[in-house]
Amino acid sequence: MPIATRIATPTDVDDCARVLAAAFADDPVMSAIWPDQHRRHRALARYFAASIRNFHLPGGGVQVATDEExxxxxxxxxxxxxxxxxxxxxxxxxxxxxxxxxxFRTTAALTVRRTLDEHHPRTPPHWYLANIGTHEDHRGQGYAAQLISDRLAADPDTAAYLVCTREKNISFYEQFGFEVTGTITLPVGAKPMLWAMIREP
Known part of the structure; x- marks a missing residue:
């Protein structure tokens, strides 16, 4: 099944938000911000749409993967x-x-953001993978792998950084050359442990 990747446009924001909301529905970081599952599931699509539209889309780094149709x-x-x-x-x-x-979870969200920022590397210059997710009916079909491969192949001389929120996903990112450089414990919710990972140029 051919997979194509491209830069997202403003018309993609709502679809991107829905995909990410489903992918992060039970993510440890999102659970720390919104411990109540019902409220979390209601809030995530709105949060991701606002985040993509205001913070990430202007930089031109948001990518989408599409099927043959x-x-x-x-x-x-x-x-x-x-x-x-x-x-x-x-x-x-x-x-x-x-x-x-x-x-009412604004304080928790700010605490998470501040903690992640404090651990974010300042050097070397790098691409930052803030979020990645696949449509719930199409997971395991190579969409996430293609998105990462294409981004790294387009700029092989620049480092890349991400924060892995689940230990079981570390091996997935290691396939692309990422290595764990440290751990981060969030001081909110169940205080989940995260793994900082860098791919050198």
Whole structure:
């Protein structure tokens, strides 16, 4: 089955958000922000749409994977080198969309963001894989792998960084040359452990 990847456009935002919301429905980080499963599932699509639209799409790094009929099946949210640290002005503009998603969990969300930022490497310049997910009916069919392979192949001389939220997924990223460089414990919710991973140029 042919898989094609391309840069996302504004018309893809809602589809991307739905795919990521399903993929992260029970993710440890999202569970730390929204411990209540029902509220989490209701909030995620709104959160991802706001995040992609305001923070990631402007950098041109959001990629989608489509099947042979052009249907969106996978999403990779990449921030280009030097663009992972979002300016305060952009965050302020995004608040009207973010606050309804977080509601009473805004403090927890800010704590998670601050913790991840504190552990984020400043050097070398790198692509940052903020999120990646596949449509729930098409997992295990190579969409995520294609998204990562295409991004790394397009810029092999630049490092890449990600935070793995599940230990069982470490081996998946190791296939692409990522190595665990440290662990991060979130100080909220069930205090999940995360794994920082870097792929050198």
């Amino acid at each position: 052009g249907h969106l099946r996978g999403v990779a949210v990449w921030d280009p080198p030097g663009q992972w640290d979002q300016p305060i002005s952009r965050t302020v503009r995004a608040l009207p969309e973010l606050v309804p998603a977080f509601r």
